[in-house]
Amino acid sequence: MTMPAPDTSRPxxxxxxxxxxxHVLGTMTPGMRLPSEADLAERxxxxxxxxxxxxxxxxxxxxxxxxxxxxxxxxxxxxxxFAEFLTSLLRSDPKCxxxxxxxxRSLEVQSVTLAARHASRAGIMAAEAALDRMxxxxxxxxxxxxxxxxxxxxxxxADFHExxxxxxxxxxxxxxxxxxxxxxxxxFYASHRGQQLRGLSLADSVTAHAHILACVxxxxxxGASDAMSKLIDDAERDIRAAYSPESLxxxxxxxxxxxxxxxxxxxxxxxxxxxxxxxxTASPTLSANKRFP
Amino acid sequence: MTMPAPDTSRPxxxxxxxxxxxHVLGTMTPGMRLPSEADLAERxxxxxxxxxxxxxxxxxxxxxxxxxxxxxxxxxxxxxxFAEFLTSLLRSDPKCxxxxxxxxRSLEVQSVTLAARHASRAGIMAAEAALDRMxxxxxxxxxxxxxxxxxxxxxxxADFHExxxxxxxxxxxxxxxxxxxxxxxxxFYASHRGQQLRGLSLADSVTAHAHILACVxxxxxxGASDAMSKLIDDAERDIRAAYSPESLxxxxxxxxxxxxxxxxxxxxxxxxxxxxxxxxTASPTLSANKRFP
DNA sequence: GTCATAAACTTGTATTACAACTTTGGTTGC
DNA sequence: GCAACCAAAGTTGTAATACAAGTTTATGAC
Numbered sequence: 001m002t003m004p005a006p007d008t009s010r011p012x013x014x015x016x017x018x019x020x021x022x023h024v025l026g027t028m029t030p031g032m033r034l035p036s037e038a039d040l041a042e043r044x045x046x047x048x049x050x051x052x053x054x055x056x057x058x059x060x061x062x063x064x065x066x067x068x069x070x071x072x073x074x075x076x077x078x079x080x081x082f083a084e085f086l087t088s089l090l091r092s093d094p095k096c097x098x099x100x101x102x103x104x105r106s107l108e109v110q111s112v113t114l115a116a117r118h119a120s121r122a123g124i125m126a127a128e129a130a131l132d133r134m135x136x137x138x139x140x141x142x143x144x145x146x147x148x149x150x151x152x153x154x155x156x157x158a159d160f161h162e163x164x165x166x167x168x169x170x171x172x173x174x175x176x177x178x179x180x181x182x183x184x185x186x187x188f189y190a191s192h193r194g195q196q197l198r199g200l201s202l203a204d205s206v207t208a209h210a211h212i213l214a215c216v217x218x219x220x221x222x223g224a225s226d227a228m229s230k231l232i233d234d235a236e237r238d239i240r241a242a243y244s245p246e247s248l249x250x251x252x253x254x255x256x257x258x259x260x261x262x263x264x265x266x267x268x269x270x271x272x273x274x275x276x277x278x279x280x281t282a283s284p285t286l287s288a289n290k291r292f293p
Numbered sequence: 294m295t296m297p298a299p300d301t302s303r304p305x306x307x308x309x310x311x312x313x314x315x316h317v318l319g320t321m322t323p324g325m326r327l328p329s330e331a332d333l334a335e336r337x338x339x340x341x342x343x344x345x346x347x348x349x350x351x352x353x354x355x356x357x358x359x360x361x362x363x364x365x366x367x368x369x370x371x372x373x374x375f376a377e378f379l380t381s382l383l384r385s386d387p388k389c390x391x392x393x394x395x396x397x398r399s400l401e402v403q404s405v406t407l408a409a410r411h412a413s414r415a416g417i418m419a420a421e422a423a424l425d426r427m428x429x430x431x432x433x434x435x436x437x438x439x440x441x442x443x444x445x446x447x448x449x450x451a452d453f454h455e456x457x458x459x460x461x462x463x464x465x466x467x468x469x470x471x472x473x474x475x476x477x478x479x480x481f482y483a484s485h486r487g488q489q490l491r492g493l494s495l496a497d498s499v500t501a502h503a504h505i506l507a508c509v510x511x512x513x514x515x516g517a518s519d520a521m522s523k524l525i526d527d528a529e530r531d532i533r534a535a536y537s538p539e540s541l542x543x544x545x546x547x548x549x550x551x552x553x554x555x556x557x558x559x560x561x562x563x564x565x566x567x568x569x570x571x572x573x574t575a576s577p578t579l580s581a582n583k584r585f586p
Numbered sequence: 587g588t589c590a591t592a593a594a595c596t597t598g599t600a601t602t603a604c605a606a607c608t609t610t611g612g613t614t615g616c
Numbered sequence: 617g618c619a620a621c622c623a624a625a626g627t628t629g630t631a632a633t634a635c636a637a638g639t640t641t642a643t644g645a646c
Binding site for chain 1: 347353361375377396402403407427469477
């Protein structure tokens with residue numbers, strides 16, 4: 001008896017969102033444009049308001065790109081959804097950072113292993129280009145006052161690992177790395193707020209990455225995976241060292257300080273799609289009024 | 294002049310959604326209830342319609358649980374967002390299934406490795422309980438006509454791997470497994486539509502899982518990881534065999550043997566929130582009308 | 587004190603109207 | 617003929633209002 005009236009308790013906006021999701025996933029491809037809201041509303045037999053809510057749900061899920069004046073277009077899947085999930089997870093429980101690093105090691109090892117087995121010339125060249133950018137940023141950071149050097153370094157670092165993932169030929173791996181890059185970097189900044197990395201460590205990192213790339217190019221699977229494992233281990237140790245004096249198992253156990261620091265930094269989790277996420281700080285209306293219940 | 298009027302091109306619903314996201318992630322914890330839409334609309338200085346669209350975006354992203362009559366509550370992060378992403382990815386490119394299996398192997402090995410290193414009594418008992426349910430379902434499936442046995446087996450299988458992930462102490466791993474379970478099972482069923490697993494393969498699967506658990510209990514890290522790696526490898530081979538006659542050229546292949554690990558990959562973990570997303574088939578309205586442009 | 591009922595509160599949906607932006611088409615000027 | 621320009625249509629964004637349908641809370645009877 002599935003016949004009764006479950007639609008009374010099921011808001012039609014949700015139902016329409018599900019049906020639209022099925023349609024988009026089933027019969028449309030990235031880049032295609034949806035019909036107008038008015039059309040969709042008529043087709044699904046709901047008002048434009050309800051239709052807009054359904055479309056907004058899909059947009060929030062990352063399936064659609066909506067903009068004023070233009071009809072919505074189907075988004076290409078990317079790591080941004082995963083990135084947002086990780087960001088919210090790390091905010092609610094900063095200790096998960098180390099869990100994430102563990103997972104990342106596992107995936108990075110998988111990535112270099114596959115890349116060493118069958119890396120294309122293009123992939124290796126992309127990794128080499130990223131490595132060059134890392135080198136340049138490390139130089140700039142060591143020589144003197146270039147506050148943006150560290151950011152450039154991390155960006156190049158992420159590019160390097162994404163190039164490797166691309167070389168692995170595993171698309172899921174690519175999306176995962178793309179999604180992990182930003183949350184990891186934000187957590188990193190949150191732990192080192194204000195702290196500067198030493199130029200030496202950057203140079204060491206460049207050396208380690210170069211070694212990994214050499215192993216990949218020469219097809220040295222074991223060498224590549226071992227080197228990668230060591231690299232991530234070192235990174236974890238650094239981050240753990242930066243965290244431990246701060247709080248964590250210090251005894252209070254609340255972790256509120258970490259939460260605040262994470263919250264202050266991690267506003268750009270929303271990736272490229274919603275670039276304006278950074279511009280808006282906390283609502284003045286909210287801070288002026290009383291807290292939520 | 295760089296007139297500061299970029300907010301004209303930025304829909305306030307998006308802006309409000311971002312600000313609300315920051316507030317939820319920054320100052321609220323799962324289970325808390327948001328103010329009413331009217332309150333929020335007033336606080337953010339927008340109409341209720343706009344506020345509702347913002348809330349719907351957060352709901353689509355999995356941050357909020359909305360229901361009629363009740364104020365929205367903050368959701369606990371779980372694997373459902375990841376699951377939806379994988380589902381959309383696998384639909385747009387089914388070949389990614391093998392990429393996903395590769396990733397899964399990596400994570401499963403990581404999971405058993407950590408579990409073997411420091412598994413709690415409770416975690417091992419949970420895995421044992423799941424193994425018992427697997428055994429019971431395999432018996433029921435072998436003895437005769439119990440169509441639900443296979444489903445129960447897959448559920449128990451998924452529970453086993455999730456128990457292992459839980460024993461690993463790595464929350465990210467748990468979420469990832471939770472998110473992978475449903476898409477993998479969906480893809481599995483899509484490739485074997487109607488096909489039944491043999492009772493023998495279920496028994497083999499039970500044996501393999503029992504061996505893994507024994508290694509974990511005794512702290513045999515290498516044994517556990519090797520056994521797990523083999524289990525996933527077999528699963529991949531089975532699924533690949535089941536796919537090739539179907540999507541690729543000829544070969545009868547209808548009687549393909551689906552051995553133990555095929556069953557182990559098809560895991561499930563009732564993700565709760567999005568159960569309706571799968572249940573709804575294509576829109577009747579749409580299929581009745583003309584296709585989208 | 588417990589239970590039932592009613593009132594208040596809250597979300598869901600529709601309708602209408604208009605503002606702001608994008609695309610498209612034609613028109614003009616060269 | 618071709619390019620630039622401009623107007624009109626198309627489309628999304630926002631608001632105000634009204635009511636339906638569910639949930640929570642307060643009230644009152646027992």
